[in-house]
Amino acid sequence: MGYVNLVFFMLFPFLCHLSFSSSLPHLCPKDQALALLQFKHMFTISHDASDHCFDITGQSIQSYPKTLSWNKSIDCCSWDGVYCDETTGKVIELNLTCSKLQGKFHSNSSVFQLSNLKRLDLSNNNFSGSYISPKFGEFSSLMHLDLSDSRFAGLIPTEISHLSKLQVLSIQSSLLRFGPHNFELLLKNLTRLRELNIDSVNISSTIPLNFSSYLTALWLPFTQLYGVLPERVFHLSNLESLDLSDNLQLTIKFPTTKWNSSASLMELYLYSVNVTGRIPESFGHLTSLSKLDLLSCNLSGSIPKPLWNLTNIELLDLGNNHLEGPISDLLRFGKLRSLSLRNNNFDVQLEFLSFKRIWTQLEELDFSSNFLTGPIPSNVSGMQNLQFLFLSSNHLNKTIPSWIFSLPSLYDLDLSNNHFSGNIQEFKSRTLHRVSLKQNQLQGPIPKSLLNQHDLYYLLLSHNKLSGLIDSTVCNLTSLQVLDLGSNNLEGTIPLCLGEMSILRVLDLSNNSLGGTINTTFSIGNVLGVMKFDGNKLEGKFPQLINCKYLEVLDLGNNELKDTFPKWLGALPELQILNLRSNKFYGPIKDSRTDNLFAQIRVIDLSSNGFSGDLPVRLFENFEAMKISSEKSGTREYVGDISYYYTISLIVTTKGLELELPRVLTTDLIIDLSRNRFEGHIPSIIGDLIGLRTLNLSHNRLEGHIPASLHQLSILESLDLSSNKISGEIPQQLTSLKSLEVLNLSHNHLVGCIPKGKQFDTFENSSYQGNDGLHGFPLSKDCGGDDGVAQMTNLVELDEEEGGDSSMISWQAVLMGYGCGLVIGLSIIYIMLSTQYPAWFSRMDVKLEHKILTRMRRHKKRH
Template sequence: MDYVKLVLFFMLFPFLCQLTFCSSLYLLCPKEQALSLLQFKNMFTIDPNAYCFEGVQSYPKTLSWNKNTDCCSWDGVYCDETTGKVIELNLTCSKLQGKFQFNSSLFQLSNLKRLNLSYNDFSGSLISPKFGEFSSLTHLDLSDSRFAGLIPAEISRLSKLQVLNIHGYSDGFRFGPHNFELLLKNLTQLRELNLEYVNISSTIPLNFSSYLTTLHLRNTQLYGTLPEGIFHLSNLQSLDLSGNPQLTVRFPTTKWNSSASLMDLVLTAVNATGRIPESFGHLTSLRTLRIASCNLSGSIPKPLWNLTNIEVLYLGDNHLEGPISDFFRFGKLRLLSLRNNNFNGKLEFLSFNRIWTQLEWLDCSVNSLTGPIPSNVSGMQNLQWVSLSSNHLNGTIPSWIFSLPSLIDLELSDNHFSGNIQEFKSETLRRVSLKQNQLQGPIPKSLLDLQGLQFLLLSQNKLSGHIDSTVCNLTSLLVLDLGSNNLEGTIPLCLGEMSILQVLDLSNNSLGGTINTTFSIGNRLGVMKFDGNKLEGKFPQSLINCTFLEVVDLGNNELKDTFPIWLGALPELQILNLRSNKFYGPIKDSRTDNLFAQIRVIDLSSNGFSGDLPVRLFENFEAMKINSEKSGTREYVGDNFYYPISLIVTTKGLELKLPRVLTTEIIINLSGNRFEGHIPSIIGDLIGLRTLNLSHNRLEGHIPASLHQLSVLESLDLSSNKISGEIPQQLASLKSLEILNLSHNHLDGCIPKGKQFDTFENSSYLGNDGLRGFPLSKDCGGDEGVPQPTTPFGLDQEEEEEEEGDSAIISWQAVLMGYGCGLVIGLSIIYIMLSTQYPTWFSRMDVELEHKILKRMKKHKKRISV
C-alpha cells in the first residue's frame, strides 16, 4: 500500500510543483529584460509638474521599478504567463522627461506586443527607426510625448499593428514623401489609426485596411478629394478629418456601407460645400455629428430627424437655413450648436420639450431667431452653457434661466431683451454676458455674491444706480464690463485691490468725483476704460503699479492735471487716450529712454497742452517705427485679455468708434491744444503712422519733407495753425493718403500733383491765399500744366532774392530769346557810352544790368542741361 502511495506521489509531483513552488518561478522575467527596463528608467527624470489629459491622473510608474523585485510586478509592465518575458509596457502619463535615445535599451524587449509611451515629455526627440524592429507589436501609442521630426518609414514594417497612435503637437512632426501611402499599404491589420496634428501633406490613398474602426487624421494638411470608399468601410465607427481645408469631401448620395456601424463623424473645417444629403438619414447609429465651418447651405433634410441616437450635434459656422422648431426630435442631445447660420423662427420647441434632461450645451447664437424665450420650460437641470447671442430675441429674460442649478456660462448679448435682471440662483456661474440689450434697473446683488464668477459683461444697456462695493468680493473676476449704462456715483475704491482683475470698463456712464482708487502692486490690470464720465481731479498715480497695462482710456472727462510722463515707464502700454479733458502745460522732454516704447495710439486732443511738440517723446515711439502692413496677420490690442478693445478715434476727418483696435492702427492726435513751434522732422521716422492730426494749434514753420516717408499714412490734418512755406513736392509719393487737410494756414506755392493729390478738393486748402494749382482756381502754370517750384533746388540765396522780383512766368525758350536781345542792346549801349562819354552813373547801371543778364543766362542753361 505504501508502495502505491509512493508511485502516485512521484507521478503527481510535476503537477503539484506547477501549482505551488514552480508557479513563482515561471513569472520571473529574464534578468536581461529587467536590466533593460532599469537602464531605460535611468534615461529620464521625473517631472513633478507634468499634467495628463482630463480625467486621468499622472503618476510616475517607474518609481516602483526595483532590481530586488520581479519586473513582472512593476507598474506598467506585463509579462507572458508562460515565458515570463515582457510583452506589454504601458507608461502613459508617467511624468517621464528627457531625451529618447535612438539605441535605447527598450529595443531589447523584442517580444513586446503592446507599447504605450503617451503623455510624457521627450521634447525634441526623434522617433527611432528601431521601433520598426518590434515585429510582434500590435499596439503602438507614442502620442503627445513631444516627439519631433520625421516619422521613420520603418514603422511601416509593423505588419501586425492593429492600433497606431502617433498624434502630437510638435513643430515639424511629419511624414516623409510617400511614407503615409506606404504605411496604409503595409498595415493591413489596422483597426485604429490616429495621426492627428502630424504633417502628412498628401492626398488620401484609395486602399485602407478593411478592419478599420477608427480613422483620425485631424489637422494633417491633407489635400485633394476624399475617396468615397472611406464612407463604405463596413467596420468604420469613428471618422475625424477636421482641420484640413484643402480636403474636398463629397458625401455619398445613397446608403453608406458604414451606416450601421458609424457612430462619430467629425468633419469640421473641410471643403464640403453644398447641402447635407438625405443619405445621412441612414446613419442610425450616429452619436456625434460635427460638420462645422464647411460652407454647407440649404435646410436640414427631413431624413436627418431619424437620427434619434444623436448626442452631439454641431453644425455651426455654415449657411444653413430654415426654422429651428424640429430639433426637439433629438431627445438624447447633450450638445447642440447651430451658431452662425441663417436659422430663423422662434424657440417655442423649448417649451414643449420634456425629454432634454441630458442637454448640457445649447448654442444658437448668430442666427435670425425672433420672439421671446419661452417661460414655461422645465427638465433642463443639466444645462451648463446657454448662448443665444446676436439674434432678434426680445421680451424679458425668463426666470427659469436664472434658476438653472448647473449653469456655468450664460451668453444672451446683442438682442433686444428688456426689463430687470432677476436674482441669480446658480452658484456655478463663471461667465455672464448680457451686454447690448435694453435691460434696466440695478445690478442684482446676487451677481456680486458669485465667488466663482470670472466674466461679468453688462455693458450697453440702461442699468442704473450705484456700483456697489461688494463687487470687490468677486475674487475670481477677470473682466468687469459695465460700460455704456446710466450708472452714477463714484468709483469704488476697492477695485484697485482686485489682484487678478484684467479688464475694468466703466466707460460712458455718469460716474463722478475723483479717481481715488489705489491700484495695488502686483495687480494684473491690462485694460482700464473710464472714458465718457464726469470724473474730476488728477490722474491716478498708482497706475504706475499696473505693469501689465496695455490700454488707458480716460477721454471725455473733466480731469485737470499735467501730462503724466511717468506713465511711459509701463512696458506694455499701447493705447493712451486723454482726449477732451482739462490737462494743461508743456509736455516736458524726459531724459529717460524707452518711455512709451510700445505706444500705438496716443490721443491728447482737446486739452490745454502748450509749448513745443515733445521731440524726445517721438524719438521713443519704437512701435510706430515699424511698418507691419505686410506681416499678413491681423492682431488686435487686448487679445491677451479675451476682450475686444473699443476706442473712439478721429481719423480720416471723422470721429469713429473702432469696435476692435488693430495693432497696425497707429495714431497720433494732438489737435485742439496750444502747441507751438515747428513740426519736428523726427515724425518722418514713425513709418507705421496711419493717422497724424496736429490741427488747431499754434504751430509755425514749414511742413517737413520727411513726412513723405510715412508710406501707409491715410489721414494727415495740419489745419488751423500758422504753418508757412510750400507743400513739399515729395508728399506726392504718399499713395495711401485718403484725407488731407491743410486749410487755414499760411502756405504758398504750387500744390503737388500726383495720384492722391489729384483727388483732394478745395476744402483741403482753404485759407491759404498763396497756394496755386489744382484744384484751386489759381493756375500754377508750367509746361502742360506741370507745376514749377517757385524756389528751385540748387539756387543760392542771392538768386532766390532776384527771382522774387520777377512776377512774369514764361517758358525757357522765351527767356533765352529775351536774354539774347538784351545782351545785344546792352553791348550797344556800352559802345555808345564809351564813344559819347555818357555819365558815369549810367555806366554803372549798365554794367549791373549786363551782370544780371549774363548770370540768368548761365542759370537757365544749367537748368536745361539738367
C-alpha cells in the same frame, strides 16, 4: 478502488508541487529589469510635463510619476506600468502615459532591449523634440503603439510600417511629419490595423485606396490631407468612429445610397472639410450614430427629414454653414446632450418651438448668430441639466424668462446682441463661468447673485441701460478676468478694491456717469491689460498705474482729470494705446533721457487738453513700433484682444471725422496732439515714423516750416496741420504720399505754389484756405503770375513739342530779346536819373528790371 487511491496517494506530492509552482509568477529577467532602470535614469520628473492628460474619449486622466516606484529590490513585474508574460516573466507591456517624464529620448534607448513588447504607451510626456527612432520598427510583436503628445519631432521613420502585427497606432504632434509616400506605405503594410489615430501630424497626402479593412476607428484631423476621400471609407463594415476634421483641402463626397458602415458608425467628425451642397438623405440610414459634427462644411439647404429619425444622436453640431428651414423636429432627439446650429440662416420664431420635457439630458444648446425672432418661450421645463446656453446675435426680444435664471447647473450664458429688456433677475446657479448679456436694453441694478460667483471668469454687461452703483462686493469675484460694464447708466465712484483683483485682465467702465477721483492703487503682480474709464465724470490726478506692467490699452479720454503728463507712463513696456483726449491736462511734455519709453505705442491721443511747450522730440524718437511700415502685412491683428470674449473700441479723429473703431488694428498707427498749446517747430524726426496712418497737430501754436521729411510717411492717410502759425512753402516732396486721402493745411502762413500731381490734384480749397500767400490749383490764384509769363510758358511748351533744335533756336531768340530789352531799359534808367524824372516812374522801372532779371534766372535754371 484501492488501487486508484494508492496511485493518487503516491502522485499527490508531485501534483501539489506542480500546482504550486505553476501558480507562482516568474520573476522578471535581470537584463530586462536593468534595461528599465537605465531607461528611468535617462529622464527627470517634471510636474509640467503631463499637465493636461486626457484619454482618447476626452476624459481626464490622473498624471503621476510611475517610474518612482521602480526599485531593483522589487521584482520589475510588479513595478507601476510594467506588465510581464505569466509564463516567461518577460516584459510584454509598458504603460508610461502621463508619467511626467522629461528629457531626450535617444535612439539607443535601453527600452529597445525589451524585444517582447506587445504594448508600448509613451504618451503625454515631454521628450523635448526628440526624433522617433527607427528602432521602434524592431518590436516585431508590437500590437499597440502610442506616442501621442510627448513632443516627438521630425520625420516619422518608415520603419514604423514594419510593425505588421500592429492593431493600434496613435501619434499626435504638430512637430512631426511624414516623408513622401511614407503614409501610403504605412497604410499598405499595416493590414491588421483596427485603430489609427494620427492627429496634427503633417501628412500632406491623399488617402490611399488600400488600407486595413479591419478599421474600427480612423482619426486623421489637422493633417493637411487633400484630394477626394475614397468612398471605400464609408463602406468599412466595422467602422465605428471617423474623424477627418480640419483638412480644408480634403473633399468629401457622401454616398447617396445606404453605407456599408451604417449599422456600426457611431461617431462622425468632419468639421472644416470641403463638403459643399446639401446633407444627403443617406444620413438617415446611420441608425447607430450618436455624434455628428459637420461644423464649417459650407453646407446649404434645409436639414433632410431622414436625419430627424436618428434618435440615438447625443451630439449634433451643424454650425457655421448656410442651413435654413424648419428645426422643430429637433425635439425628436430625446438623447441629445449637445446641440449647435450657430451661425446659419434659420429664421424661425423661437416662441413657437415647444420645448418639451424630452430634452432632459441636454447640457449645451447653441442657436447663436441666426435670425431667430420673438421672445424666448416662458413655459420651458425639464432642462435641469443645461449648462451652456448660447442665443447671442439674433433678434430676440422682451424679457429674459425666469426659467433661465433658475437653471441650477448653468455654467455659461450668452444672450448678447439681442433686444431683451427688463431687469436681470437673481441667478440660482452657483457654478457660473461666463455671463454675457451685453448689447441689449436691460435695466435696473446689477444683481447681487452675480457678484457672489467664485468661479465667474467673464462678466459682460455693457451697452445696456443698467443703473445704480458698482457694489464693492464685485471684488469678491476672485476668478474674474474680464469685467465689462461699459456704456450703461452706472453712477457713484470706482471701488478701490478693484486694484486688488490679481487675475483681472480687462476692466471696462467706460461711458457711464461715474464720478470722483481714481484712487485705486493696483497691486504688484497684477495682470491688467485693458483699462477703459473714458466717457465718465472722473476728476483729480492721474491714477497710479506703475505696477501695471502688462497694460496694453489705457483710455481715460473724455473726463475731467487735471494733472501734468506723468513721466513714468512710458515705462509700461506693453502700452500700445494711450488716450487722454478731452481732459484738463496741462504743462509741457518734458523730454526723457530714458530709452525704450513708449516703445510699443501705436495710438497716442492727447488732443483737447492744455499741454504746452515744444513738441516732445525725445518721445518721438522712442516710438519704435511706429518706425515699422505695415504696408505689406498680410495678416489682420488687433490691439487689446487679450480675451476671446472681449474686443476694445476706440474713438479717434482721423480724416477730418470723429470715428469709433469697433476694433483697433495693429496697423492703425495714430498721433493726435491737436487742440493744445504746443509751440515751436514740427520736429523732422516725425518723418522716421513710417508706419503712421494719421498725424494730427492742428489747433496749436506751431511755427516754422513743414519738414520735408514727412514725405517718408509713405502710408500716411490723414495729415492735419491746420490752425497753427506754420510758414514757408509746402514741400514738393509731399506729392509722393500716394496714400494721403485727407490733407488740411488751412489757417496758417504758408506761401508759394501748391504742389501738383498725384494726391495733391484731389484736394479741395478747404485744404488750403486761410493762407493768403498760397497760389495754384485748386485756389483761384494762378501760380504763374501775370499774362506775359503765362504766354511765355505756352511758347516754351510749344517749342519743346516741336523738337530739340527748334527749341534751342527759339530760346536763343528769346534770350536775345531779353538782352536787348535789358540794354534799352538800363539806358532809359540812366537818362531818367540824369534828368531827374519823377520818383514814382523810377520805382516802376526798378520793379520792371527786377522782374526781367528774375525770369531770366528761372529760365536759365530750367534749361
